[in-house]
Amino acid sequence: MWRSLASNGLTVIIVLMIGIAVGVTWAQKQFTGPGPLAEAICLQVRPGSTMGVVSDELVERGAVSNGMIFRMGAEYTDRTQLLKAGSFLVPEGASMQQIIDSITTAGRSTCGTEVNLRIGVLRAELVMRELDPATQEYVEVAKYNPAEEEAPADYVEGTAGADVRYRVTLAEGVTSWQVVESLKASGLLEGDVEVPAEGSLAPDSYEVRKGSGMDGLIERMQVAQQSILAEAWASRAEGLPYDSPEEALVMASIVEKETGVPEERGQVASVFVNRLEQGMRLQTDPTVIYGITQGRGALGRGLRQSELRGATPYNTYVIDGLPPTPIANPGRLSIEAALNPETTPYLFFVADGTGGHAFAETLDEHNENVARWREIEAERAAEETEGNN
Incomplete structure (x- = not known):
């Protein structure tokens, strides 16, 4: 009799263990497998919220199939106390594990x-x-x-x-x-x-x-x-005509204001570096404009001849070398261009009608480029006049 009872008890224990193993396997699949969400949603986790509140909302919105497994998975992976406030994108078919990773790891909203x-x-x-x-x-x-x-x-x-x-x-x-x-x-x-x-x-x-x-x-x-x-200065090219990072920043601001096409930064920088090395004046309009406006908004008109001749610390048609301060806040690429300019023979550039510039080595070439630009300006003015009639 005792043997029969022991045998029956052992059978029950084995069945229970098998049931538990099957249940755990099923729960793991529920936790890591694709979720039931048919269309992506934006989940808002409010400050002070709990994993229980979040799981209830996810069940209600059809993002998870079982709130208890979701909470148990968060507890088992030690994520319950790491819940972040914010708005998080829950993609179509996201697993419980993926959702928990999203709302406990990034700390930065991904939607909303x-x-x-x-x-x-x-x-x-x-x-x-x-x-x-x-x-x-x-x-x-x-x-x-x-x-x-x-x-x-x-x-x-x-x-x-x-x-x-x-x-x-x-x-x-x-x-x-x-x-x-x-x-x-x-x-x-x-x-x-x-x-x-x-x-x-x-x-x-x-x-x-x-x-x-x-x-x-x-x-x-x-x-x-x-x-x-500091990073750009440490990796600068040799032989540049700057005595300090501050002077390089001044040049970078000029490059920033003169560059219409990002790919031209290195060429524009090379023109100004070449001019400094040859003792030429920079002769750049943006510095003159800054001397007038002091950076307080756009000038809103073309420069007058009197302004191009006027003596100010920023008029690079009059002064030698660099102006005393930057004329704007240059970005990283312009700073890098000023400190590692392309190697070119260019000393001049003018707009070419495409948003970029035509570069020239000699004054004669530059004058030809300027003449072409004037023709483009005239054609555009005529088209605008015709369009307004």
Whole structure:
């Protein structure tokens, strides 16, 4: 009898163990295998939320088949306490494991609403976009110039939500005054700062917290530019006509303002380096314009002959060598071009009608290029006049 009971008990234990093994295997497949989500969604995890709350929402939206397995998987992989707040893209068919990795590892939203203050050379705009989970493409919701326009209703409504990401993006060639004025007009950051030294801010895209200090962002921009300049200076070409990184930064700002086609940066830099080495004046309009505007916006008209002859520290038609400071905030590529210019015989360049330049070694060649450019200008003016009639 006892043998029979023992045998039956052992059988039950074996059956239970097999059942547990089968259950664990099934649960593992549920956790790591493709999920039931038929169409990508944007999952918002609010600050202070828990894995239980997240799992309930995922079940409700059809992203996971079993909330308990989802929670157990997070606990087993030690991810429960690593939950991040934000908005996360959950792709079609994402497994529980993939979802947990997304909401506990990156710490950065991958979908939802984004507001970007784009500071350009001619204007600044606040642009609101939302990611469409189905196409995984951003859709523009609202755009306006905060210095000139009232915020549209869509923007006001969109920024009322708790989960909005903010960025500030600087275009290459903006001035420090433009950066500070645009930040003030945007209302994104608090506090006030003096206009930082020209050229000291690195054009790039910076993630910010709304309401944080403006001085903190300016410092980040300055540290980034110092790092870029130091790296480029350390790997500079030999024999350049600069005595310091600061002089190279001045040249980089001129290259930035004179370059229409990115691929021409090295050639444009070579022209100015060649001129300095031969004792020629730089004779570049952007420096003259900066002497007039001090970087406070665009000139909005052509230069007058009196301005080209006027003696200012920035008029490179009058002064020898470099102007005293940069004339804008150059990007990394212009800094690298100034410190590693192409080797060319060119001393002149003029617009060629395509957005780029025609380069020349001699004054006669340059005059021919200028004549061609004048013809292009005349043809365009005639076409515009004809189109307006």
